[in-house]
Amino acid sequence: MSELNLKNPVLRWFEARLPIMSFMHHSFVTYPTPRNLNYWWTFGGILTVMLIIQIITGIVLVMHYTPTTADAFNSVEHIMRDVNYGWLIRYVHSNGASMFFIAVYIHIFRGLYYGSYKDPREVLWILGVIILLLMMATAFMGYVLPWGQMSFWGATVITNLFSAIPGVGQAVVTWLWGGYSVDNPTLQRFFALHYLLPFVIFGVVILHIWALHHVGQNNPTGIDVKSNKDTVPFTPYAATKDNFALILFLMFFAYFVFYIPNYLGHADNYIPANPLQTPVHIVPEWYLLPFYAILRAIPSKLGGVVAMFASILVLVFVPWLDTSKVRSARYRPMYKQFFWILVICCIGLGYLGAKPAEGVYVIAARILTFYYFLHFLVILPLLGYLEKPKNVPPSIADSVLKGRESDPMPARAGARR
Amino acid sequence: MTVRGSAILVAAVAALALSQAAPAPAAEAAKPDRQSWSFQGPFGHYDRAQLQRGLKVYREVCQACHGLKLVAFRNLAETGGPEFSEGQVKTIASEYKIQDGPNDKGEMFERDGRPSDRFPSPDANEQAARARFNGSYPPDLSVIAKARSYEVGLPGALADFFRQYQEHGPDYLQALLTGYQEPPAGVTLPDGQYWNKYFPGNRIAMSQPLQDGQVSYTDGTPEKLDQYARDVSAFLMWAAEPHLEQRKRIGFQVMIFLIIFAGLMYFTKKKVWADAH
Incomplete structure (x- = not known):
């Protein structure tokens, strides 16, 4: 399984009966990680x-x-x-x-x-x-x-x-x-x-x-x-x-x-x-506020509950809702824009979740809730067909060693020497 | 971190602040003024003399109606509080009657307080208090300084994050105690209600508890309403957060440790990665 070389006879005896040390060694020591991983x-x-x-x-x-x-x-x-x-x-x-x-x-x-x-x-x-x-x-x-x-x-x-x-x-x-x-x-x-x-x-x-x-x-x-x-x-x-x-x-x-x-x-x-x-x-704790905003945005009680749970469950289907062949937003100029709009949408929902459900706050929450689902159910599937991805580098090593395109998510460490 | 990275961090903090800008209960209540407290900021500490004066105000005025049931007399001698001597605490405790028992005859009895006792509440239970106060219930004051706040809005909440401002509770208490006014023209208050500028809804069942000259100070501090309110608010902050000084002191040590650790880790990481690219 790995190149773990145990010298201690007791450990060798144990390892022959339960190979947990070579498992840990394999998983957390020699385990290969892409060399371009950034701080995210x-x-x-x-x-x-x-x-x-x-x-x-x-x-x-x-x-x-x-x-x-x-x-x-x-x-x-x-x-x-x-x-x-x-x-x-x-x-x-x-x-x-x-x-x-x-x-x-x-x-x-x-x-x-x-x-x-x-x-x-x-x-x-x-x-x-x-x-x-x-x-x-x-x-x-x-x-x-x-x-x-x-x-x-x-x-x-x-x-x-x-x-x-x-x-x-x-x-x-x-x-x-x-x-x-x-x-x-x-x-x-x-x-x-x-x-x-x-x-x-x-x-x-x-x-x-x-x-x-x-x-x-x-x-x-x-x-x-x-x-x-x-x-x-x-x-x-x-x-x-x-x-x-x-x-x-x-x-x-x-x-x-x-x-x-x-x-x-x-x-x-x-x-x-x-x-x-x-x-x-x-008001719930801050981390539940976006979902609370979705809950209150829908005029019917049952509808609100369904929308709130759907807002999380929709994530399960993202692998199939996204039709693009390219993974990284770095090479997806349109998706990159929509990604940041989604981030702003979620922060906006969080803000509205903390506000009383009245007047303009309700209207704003409805618009953002609509957009949240629009992103996953319509924009994401369509982008795969509408978007022309940029050229993807031939290998990870190439992308690291030959300079890099502008990247909104800073990938500092990989570029440092 | 790059400019973009810091922008994202600021946005994240702003998002947190946004969520904290949630409205506090507010009808048409005025926003309390910010006071300058000795215990605010990263090196904040309580002013011993102020806490001792605050205790005096509590005992001579507030205590008639409000309990302080989570605070023990022994706490008054602990470091980071009013720091009375052991002897003084014994004297203060002995001035209270504590119900104890049952004794070996199966009866409850009263005895003098000891430092290990907690402040006895003025009423046996909430119902007794409501019966005495015309249906109103004077809340226990043990954590009141953390249980009251006021709306700060968005830039304010963000500024409070960076300024480490957490003193909204004592600000509110100080404002409330000094915020009694004649009701505006056209408003008639029923018996047992008073007008307070800072109380949510403005109608408060507590009459103005503090007046100039009501409590005598022995250390030459002005015997003014504003000063009483300030002192008792500081005291209640200590009652609500008795380990505040220890918390900030340990926090500073933890920060120094983490900064050095982060520096060492940064250079280790840099050296490890030097040959990777």
Whole structure:
């Protein structure tokens, strides 16, 4: 399997019975990575680290948290006040969720830009969409656990969405709540699932990495690896680069944790949950806002729920909706423009999700929702026929060694000597 | 990073700020003025004397109606807070009656407070408070400084990210305590309602709690409403975030560590990649 040469007889004995060391060596040391990967490719590693940080801080938080409506809020404050470095663990965990989403959104848009979802990476991409869905469910249930006003009312609004299902909707909602309103049974099951789902995510991440290592990484040119001149070994090349990017990301993360830990939160969540008092505006966490905007843009309740889930599910079909033979937007002049319009569209939806659903905001949200689906269902399929791609370089090595075209996503390291 | 790259980063931060520009509950309430707080910014720390004065205001005025149930007397002696001496904390605690029990006869009893006790709330429960206050419930003040905010709009939210401004809560509290006014012409308030410029909806069930000269200060600080409001708001910020100083101090150490680590990693990466192209 590899050139791993073990000298220690104990390790050799073990390796003959379970070849895990040569597997790790093959996957994370000699594994060939395209030599032109830019810094947008470092977010996969960053996401792995974020998942581990969330799981470790989460397990410590669970040691001090009490999942009952009477005690949840105060047990979180107990963590903040009385547990040694409890404030640090909690702020890392709560801001870590936001950092996780920043990284995953960059990771997804990188995939869209460089065509990382195309043959033979469709399964890799779909596993990614499943991870995104699991992350959203996990984050939503995690936000309920402090049992503040936004926790309670966010849970009420989101679980009520299921009442839109024709016929059985109300029964489904009662089943989800474990009663006739969001209450103690709801909190306890959300807690149980919030603890479970990260490990499910971890499992799907392993499949995601397995699929990645099986088909090989895409790269900024989008062309296949043809010879070993096109690649460099993971260690030390990708490893040093990933680590450098990770440290920069951790600095961004630490800035939030230590200096503005409540910047991304909502003040209302420091008010204990009160079923008798509805907040003036119920807003989800920032990373769910674009989907919340789509939900509210559709005039019918069922339609809104369908559109919201469709906005994520449509990603599953992107490998087949994109009809272009060329992967990378670097050689797709028209797609490149539409890509950036889509980015602006998503940011716009996020902004509208935070605004009250009234007046001009509703109209804008409808236009952007329409455009979001237009991009995937109409523009993407048509572009493959309408667009004339630029010439693709003959090999990855050629693209790196003979200068490079202008590239909106800066690919610095590959060009440096 | 290239210009384009930095532009994308700025756009990403702007997108985050956008989402934070969400409206806070606001009817026609005025926007509080920004105050200058000793605890803002990367090296912010509480002003011990101010926290001690704030505690005095809380105990002599606010405490009649509002609880502080998450704060323990021992916290008053901890570093990064008002830093009273152990002896002073014992004295303060002993001035409170704490319900304890049941004893070995199965009865609840009252005893003097100890440093390990938390501030007892003025009412036994929410219903008792509502019965006493004509249906209104004076909220517990333990985390009030983090539970109140005001809308800053978009450029403001972005500026707050870079300025590390997180003091919207104390700004609001200071404004609220000094924001009592006569109601505008044509508005008649029912009994038990007062007009406050900064309160969402303007009609507040709390009468103006602080007046000039109401609490005596022993350190020569002016005994003015504005000063009382400032001191008690700072105290409540500490009550809500008692480890703020430790957080900022460790944050600075973490940043220094990460900057050095990033520098070393950058040159390592550069050397590794030198022969690749």
